[in-house]
Amino acid sequence: MTTNYTYHGRHRAVSHTHTRRNIALVGASTAALAGLGAAPAMANPLDDLRAQVTDGALDAHDSALEQSGQVPEEFRDVYEQGVTDLTNAVAPGALDERAAARAAAEAAAAEQARQDAWNDTTNTPCPATAKACVDLDGRRAWLTDGGNTVYGPVYISSGAPGADTETPRGTFHVTYKVKDEVSREFNDAPMPNSVYFTWSGHAFHQGNPNVDSAGCIHLGGSDSDAFFNQLHEGDEVFIY
Structure with missing residues (x-):
């Protein structure tokens, strides 16, 4: 009842x-x-x-x-x-x-979900033709081949905010590489494994990924080795 x-x-x-x-x-x-x-x-x-x-x-x-x-x-x-x-x-x-x-x-x-999202390089604006992709807001970069990620993503830093220091966004191509480069603009500061992608001095190179740059992409030591060895003149670089 x-x-x-x-x-x-x-x-x-x-x-x-x-x-x-x-x-x-x-x-x-x-x-x-x-x-x-x-x-x-x-x-x-x-x-x-x-x-x-x-x-x-x-x-x-x-x-x-x-x-x-x-x-x-x-x-x-x-x-x-x-x-x-x-x-x-x-x-x-x-x-x-x-x-x-x-x-x-x-x-x-x-935190695991955040890491999984950070490591996921699918469904990004980076085209399949690019050999290197850079996500400035996500502070990450990776190497690709035919749209498939072959290295990374790895943690990076880029240009500090400002018209003269921000890293440009868009499609670029590797112009030349210098293994033991120095910055003549900044008192011969070392820039190992430099891979230039503009004629204005923007490059991937070894640096502290926790410190903003003057426009370049800072990579950790072993990551800069990989980018230097796997990127070649003419390769497409996409930065968004």
Whole structure:
């Protein structure tokens, strides 16, 4: 037989039947949780016993909260707070530790999703004719052959903001390469593995990928070796 409850507002006198049912429900949940605090003597190590008590307290907490929908709305907050308080008394810190573990797992999953997106070089504006692709906003570059990525993507830095320093976007071609290049504009600063793609001095070269450049594409040491060895005069470079 199904009993229908009708809510008549917060100012109506509380039904004694509802009150008894609510007290019984809270009492049953409280007894279930409290019983976990009196674990029988066991030969297992103390850490194992604590883990069992903690797991049991968390399970009882979750089970009790699942029943909160059966508690009249005017008592629900008190009921849920009571369940939580009792869990904290039986297994101090367990709820906070579980919440922290879940938050850490969610953060790790989000970071993995970000890394997966960063490593995905499909569905980019880079054409299949390009041999090198550069995503300035994503701070990454990669080498391709017929539209297939053959190296990378790798972390890069590019020109600092400003009309005279920003790396240009568009389609370019490798003009020439210099293995042991230096910058005559910047006091002979070393520019190993330079692969020029404009006649204005823009090039891929070894540099600190964490530092903005004056317009070139900075690559880490081994990455600059790969770009220098695999790119040749006339190869298409696409920067977006």
